[in-house]
Amino acid sequence: MFAKKFLEKLKARLADWNKTAEKLRQKKSLPRFFTISGMDIDELYTPDSIKNGDDENYYWDKLGLPGEYPYTRGVHHTMYRSRLWTMRQFAGMGSPRQTNERFKYILEQGGTGLSTAFDLPTLMGYDSDHPRSLGEVGKCGVAVDTLADMEIIFDGIDLSEVSTSMTINSPASVLMAMYLAVAEKQGVPFEQVRGTLQNDILKEYIAQKEFIFPPRPSIRLITDMMDYCTKHVPQWNTISISGYHIREAGATAVQELAFTLADGFQYIESAIEAGQDVDEFAPRLSFFFNAHSDFFEEIAKYRAARRIYARRMKEKYGAKDERSWKLRFHTQTAGCSLTAQQPEVNIVRVTTQALGAVLGGTQSLHTNSMDETLALPSEKAARIALRTQQVIAYETGVANTVDPLAGSYFVEALTDKVEKECLEYFDEIERRGGVVKCIEDGYFQREIARSAYQFQQEIESDERVIVGVNRFILKDEKIDIPVLRIDKATEDRQVAFCKKIKAERDNAAVEKTLANLREAARGDGNTFDAILDAVRVYASAGEICDVLREEWGEWVESPAAMQVS
Amino acid sequence: MEKKIRVLLAKPGLDGHDRGVKVVAAALRDAGMEVIYTGLRQTPPMIVDAAIQEDVDAIGVSILSGAHMTLFPAILEELKRRGAEDILLFGGGIIPDDDKAELEKMGVAKVFTPGAPTEEAIEFLRKTVGQKKTDEKLM
Numbered sequence: 001m002f003a004k005k006f007l008e009k010l011k012a013r014l015a016d017w018n019k020t021a022e023k024l025r026q027k028k029s030l031p032r033f034f035t036i037s038g039m040d041i042d043e044l045y046t047p048d049s050i051k052n053g054d055d056e057n058y059y060w061d062k063l064g065l066p067g068e069y070p071y072t073r074g075v076h077h078t079m080y081r082s083r084l085w086t087m088r089q090f091a092g093m094g095s096p097r098q099t100n101e102r103f104k105y106i107l108e109q110g111g112t113g114l115s116t117a118f119d120l121p122t123l124m125g126y127d128s129d130h131p132r133s134l135g136e137v138g139k140c141g142v143a144v145d146t147l148a149d150m151e152i153i154f155d156g157i158d159l160s161e162v163s164t165s166m167t168i169n170s171p172a173s174v175l176m177a178m179y180l181a182v183a184e185k186q187g188v189p190f191e192q193v194r195g196t197l198q199n200d201i202l203k204e205y206i207a208q209k210e211f212i213f214p215p216r217p218s219i220r221l222i223t224d225m226m227d228y229c230t231k232h233v234p235q236w237n238t239i240s241i242s243g244y245h246i247r248e249a250g251a252t253a254v255q256e257l258a259f260t261l262a263d264g265f266q267y268i269e270s271a272i273e274a275g276q277d278v279d280e281f282a283p284r285l286s287f288f289f290n291a292h293s294d295f296f297e298e299i300a301k302y303r304a305a306r307r308i309y310a311r312r313m314k315e316k317y318g319a320k321d322e323r324s325w326k327l328r329f330h331t332q333t334a335g336c337s338l339t340a341q342q343p344e345v346n347i348v349r350v351t352t353q354a355l356g357a358v359l360g361g362t363q364s365l366h367t368n369s370m371d372e373t374l375a376l377p378s379e380k381a382a383r384i385a386l387r388t389q390q391v392i393a394y395e396t397g398v399a400n401t402v403d404p405l406a407g408s409y410f411v412e413a414l415t416d417k418v419e420k421e422c423l424e425y426f427d428e429i430e431r432r433g434g435v436v437k438c439i440e441d442g443y444f445q446r447e448i449a450r451s452a453y454q455f456q457q458e459i460e461s462d463e464r465v466i467v468g469v470n471r472f473i474l475k476d477e478k479i480d481i482p483v484l485r486i487d488k489a490t491e492d493r494q495v496a497f498c499k500k501i502k503a504e505r506d507n508a509a510v511e512k513t514l515a516n517l518r519e520a521a522r523g524d525g526n527t528f529d530a531i532l533d534a535v536r537v538y539a540s541a542g543e544i545c546d547v548l549r550e551e552w553g554e555w556v557e558s559p560a561a562m563q564v565s
Numbered sequence: 566m567e568k569k570i571r572v573l574l575a576k577p578g579l580d581g582h583d584r585g586v587k588v589v590a591a592a593l594r595d596a597g598m599e600v601i602y603t604g605l606r607q608t609p610p611m612i613v614d615a616a617i618q619e620d621v622d623a624i625g626v627s628i629l630s631g632a633h634m635t636l637f638p639a640i641l642e643e644l645k646r647r648g649a650e651d652i653l654l655f656g657g658g659i660i661p662d663d664d665k666a667e668l669e670k671m672g673v674a675k676v677f678t679p680g681a682p683t684e685e686a687i688e689f690l691r692k693t694v695g696q697k698k699t700d701e702k703l704m
Binding site: 120121123124126132133134135136139140204208209210211248249250336339340341373374375376448449452453456459460466469470479483485486556557562564 | 578579580581582583584587588590591592594602604605608630631632634635636659661662678679680682683684
C-alpha cells in the first residue's frame with residue numbers, strides 16, 4: 001500500500017518528530033495508555049505501523065473490497081446504503097400475554113425484528129410449576145411451559161412477516177419446535193419462517209452457565225437440529241455463536257473473539273463429523289458480539305473477526321460457497337458497562353457503543369436501556385434505546401459510505417493486532433486438547449475470571465475511571481427512574497395455567513411422543529423430529545428436558561472451572 | 566493468633582451470572598480471608614448445610630435474577646430452622662433500593678448493589694465478624 005522509499009523517508013521524519021514530542025511528554029507519573037481490555041496503545045500511528053504495508057498485495061490480502069473475500073470491510077457490497085442494520089430489541093417479561101403486548105408495541109414503534117428473552121426456569125428446562133422455579137417465573141424473561149404459551153406470545157403476529165430471534169440454549173430445540181408449531185397453526189410454511197436461535201451451548205459452559213446436559217450430547221442436540229433446519233427451514237439461522245456473554249463475564253475483547261470463534265469452529269467440525277456438508281449448513285451460521293466501550297478496539301474486533309473466519313472457512317474447512325465464508329453478526333451493547341449510579345448517563349455509553357458496532361459493520365443491533373442495572377427496562381427506557389439507533393442511522397451520516405474507517409493507520413494496525421492475539425489463543429486451545437477439553441478442564445472459565453478480577457482491581461486502584469462510580473460521583477444521589485416490577489401474581493397465574501394445560505391435553509399422546517424421544521436420545525435417530533412431535537401435543541419443555549436428563553445426565557461444573565485465578 | 570474470617574459464597578436459584586461472586590471471592594481471599602465458593606444453583610438448604618459443615622462466620626450470596634425476595638428469606642428461614650442464626654448473611658446483585666431496605670430489615674446483614682467496591686465488603690466483614698469474634702472471646 002505504501003512505497004518502500006516513502007516508508008524510509010517517513011521513518012527519518014518520525015525520528016525528528018519524536019525528539020520534539022519527547023520534550024512535550026509529561027515527565028512525572030506517566031499514565032499508561034491502554035484499551036479497556038488492557039491492550040497497550042501507541043502514541044501515534046502512521047503508515048509505518050502497518051506491517052507489510054509496502055507489499056503491493058497488502059490491500060488485497062488484508063482488506064479487499066466490501067462483499068469480497070476476506071470481508072474485512074464488510075460482508076455486503078453496499079452495506080447500509082442498501083439496507084440498514086436490523087434494529088432488534090430484546091424483550092420478554094412476565095406472562096406470555098405481557099410479552100405479546102410488548103412485541104406489538106415494538107413493531108408499532110418501528111422495530112424491525114423481534115427478540116425473545118425467556119425466564120430462568122425456561123432456560124434451565126424447568127416448568128413454572130417445578131419447585132426450583134419458585135420466585136423466578138417471568139423475572140428475567142417470559143415463561144414458556146407448553147405450546148399454549150408460545151401461541152399467546154405470537155398471537156396476532158404473522159410469522160411469515162417478522163423475523164424472530166430467540167435467546168435459548170440448552171432447551172433450544174424445544175422452543176424452536178414450539179415456534180414451528182405456531183407457524184403450522186397460522187398456516188405459514190416452514191420455508192417462509194425467518195429468524196435466529198441462539199442455540200450456542202458451548203458459551204454456556206464457558207460463561208453464561210445456563211447448561212443442563214453435558215457438552216457432548218448437547219452438541220448432538222444442536223447438530224440434529226441443524227440437520228432438520230437445513231432441510232426444512234432454510235431461512236432460519238440455526239445458531240448464533242455468541243461472544244456477548246463471554247465478554248459480559250469479564251473476558252477481554254481478544255478473549256471474546258478467540259473463544260467465540262473457537263466455539264464456532266467446534267460446531268462446524270462436529271457437523272462435518274456428523275456427515276453434513278459444510279456449504280449446506282455454514283451459510284446459516286451467524287455470530288453475536290458485544291459492543292463494549294472501547295470504541296476503536298471494538299471496531300478492530302469486528303473487522304478482524306470477519307477476516308479470520310473467512311480464511312479458516314476457506315482454507316481449513318474447504319468451504320467453496322462464498323456465503324460460508326461470510327461472518328454475519330448481531331451486536332448488543334455491553335450490559336456490564338452500565339452503571340447503577342447516575343443511570344441516565346448510560347444513554348451516552350450505549351450511544352458510543354452502538355456507533356462502534358455500526359462502524360464495525362454489524363448486521364443487527366440491540367441497544368441496552370439505561371435502567372438495566374436496576375431492573376427490567378421500562379417502556380420509556382426501551383424506547384430511548386431504540387431511538388438511539390434511529391439517530392445513528394438517520395442523523396449522523398455514518399451509514400452513507402461503506403467501512404469509513406478503513407485505511408486509518410490506527411484501525412488497521414489494531415485490527416492486525418487483535419487478529420494476531422486471537423490466533424495465539426487458537427494455538428493455546430489446540431495445545432490443550434480443543435474446545436470441549438478446555439471447557440471440561442475449566443481453562444476458559446479461569447481465563448475469564450482472571451480478566452474480570454484484574455478489571456475490578458484497576459477500577460478500585462483508580463487506574464481506570466468509570467464516570468459516576470470512582471470519579472465524578474454525585475453525593476446523596478436519589479435515583480428517580482421508574483423501575484418495572486414483575487409481581488408474584490404473574491407467577492401464580494403462570495403456574496395455574498401450566499397445570500391447567502397439563503390436565504386438559506391428550507396425555508396418552510404426550511406419553512407416546514415422550515417415549516419416542518427417549519428412544520431417539522438413546523439411539524441415533526434425529527431428536528428434533530421427536531421433539532417437534534412432542535410439543536405439537538402440548539408436552540411441556542420441562543417434561544421433554546426431563547427425558548433427556550434421564551438419558552444423558554446433568555452437567556455440573558468441575559472445581560477447576562470454579563477457581564478464581 | 567487471630568483466627569481467619571471464614572466466608573462461604575454461593576449462587577442460589579437458577580441464575581448463572583458468576584462474574585461478581587468470583588471477583589468477590591478473589592478479593593476476600595486476597596484480603597486474607599478463607600473463602601469457600603460452592604458454585605451455581607445452590608438451594609437454601611444446600612447453602613446452610615455447607616455453611617454449618619464448613620463452620621463459617623458469614624454467608625455471601627449473589628443474585629442477579631430478580632428472585633432475591635424469595636431466596637434471601639428462604640436462607641434466613643433455613644438458618645433459623647437449623648439454629649445457625651449466628652452465621653451472618655450478606656449478599657449482592659441487581660436489587661432495587663426498596664427491596665434492599667426490606668431485606669436488611671428482615672435480617673440480611675448487608676446488601677451490596679452494582680458499583681460497590683470490593684473494599685466495602687472487606688471492611689464490612691472485618692468490622693462485623695471481627696466484632697463478633699471479640700465478643701465471643703469476652704464471654
